[in-house]
Amino acid sequence: MKKIVILISGRGSNMEAVVRACARDGWPARICAIISNRPDAAGLGFAAANGIESKVVDHRQFDGRESFDAALAGEIDRFEPDLVVLAGFMRVLTDAFVTKYAGRMLNIHPSLLPCFPGLRTHQQALDAGVRVHGASVHFVTPALDHGPIVAQGAVPVIAGDDAAALAARVLKVEHEIYPRAVRWFIEGRLTVEGERVALTPSEPQWLFADVAGEGA
Ligand code: NHR
Ligand code: GAR
Secondary structure, eight states: OEEEEEEESSOOHHHHHHHHHHHHTTOSEEEEEEEESSTTOTHHHHHHHTTOEEEEOOGGGSSSHHHHHHHHHHHHHTTOOSEEEESSOOSOOOHHHHHHTTTSEEEEESSSTTSSOSSOHHHHHHHHTOSEEEEEEEEOOSSTTOSOEEEEEEEEOOTTOOHHHHHHHHHHHHHHHHHHHHHHHHTTOEEEETTEEEESSOOOSEEEOOOTTTTO
């Protein structure tokens, strides 16, 4: 049984998608804990309702990123996880923290990387005028939003979209690709070769949203 710890900051819908897929598809894995840096994260309610241990490490109680990350690592390591999953986790992590979990920490970022790293990605996409947008699952490396890409999901930008409408369309593909990518990791099927992530045996590491009927 592989052990997974999930880090959240808010709603936790990606965490929920991973938890549900793990249970539904009988992964050889267990979600050991949900850890939030925000005490008011809605996702903590889902954890409680589903009997998953949860913990808050409030970044505001620390005087710097190093001490916060050290406390966070302390809580994570109590569970000895094989994999750390960032699911809407909103704090930039120090190099030391990322290096400690190198090769066993994944993130989902709401853009088709390397486009639009950082925050407010949907507004960035609208401002840039791209007609295709999406989400990327990547290994976390010290360079923010630049780690090797495991999977991507693409959605159209539709006339009249605002950031909220686009975010909602992207979120649907996030809920498809993140559980898939986590499962591949659990099954030991991912190998990082430089910037590239190979999946063995191979299957599509991309997904195009089914938007029939959405005016696309
Ligand atoms: N840390 C490292 N070192 N590397 C990555 O690739 C990381 C990371 C930490 C988080 C998620 C990322 C995203 O998917 C992630 C990837 C937060 C910020 C940010 O600027 C940027 C990117 C991501 C997450 N956070 C502000 C900060 O000062 C706080 C913003 C807030 O609290 O709302 O840390 O987008
Ligand atoms: C998701 O869209 C995720 O990709 C994004 O925030 C949302 C979290 O939703 N992540 C980031 O922006 C990381 N900086 P969720 O809490 O419902 O999973």
